[in-house]
């Protein structure tokens with residue numbers, strides 16, 4: 504997915520995936536993909552603690568294997584976790600069997616019923632097979648913090664332009680997003696707080712069946 508907000512057609516094809524969540528108040532869902540890694544994730548955890556807000560981390564299995572202490576720190580501090588495959592596979596590039604095995608490998612390390620496909624790229628058979636076991640969590644605001652073509656200012660503007668109540672917002676605790684994410688995230692959080700948003704956990708919201716589609 505190469506755009507900041509996914510098109511309606513895409514949302515229709517992947518029926519049952521969660522792009523945005525139903526909320527009674529102004530709640531948004533901050534999510535971080537591709538960690539945990541020592542260079543970035545502890546910085547994110549400290550920042551979130553300073554604001555007293557919670558987020559959901561879609562972890563790469565291989566990173567959890569390498570950095571189990573950071574993974575446990577995420578959970579200890581009250582955040583949510585989700586499965587983001589073991590090797591960050593792109594579903595369109597691999598056979599369904601390979602993809603499903605990779606997700607299961609990650610599941611041995613990541614205790615969660617939430618799944619997010621890397622890049623949002625997934626074949627329909629992969630999607631439907633995983634949907635039996637997992638809540639499929641996509642997004643409606645991708646900040647593009649990972650893009651060399653974007654500045655921190657662009658990232659903040661994406662948050663401002665596309666966020667609505669119930670939005671699922673994607674940042675990355677990755678080396679690639681690195682500085683761009685670190686420069687934009689505090690401003691994005693400040694702006695969201697100024698707008699009156701509170702920060703929810705995707706898992707909690709889905710347990711309460713707050714689903715728009």
Ligand SMILES: [Zn+2]
Nearest residue numbers: 536537621622
């Ligand atoms: Zn990813």
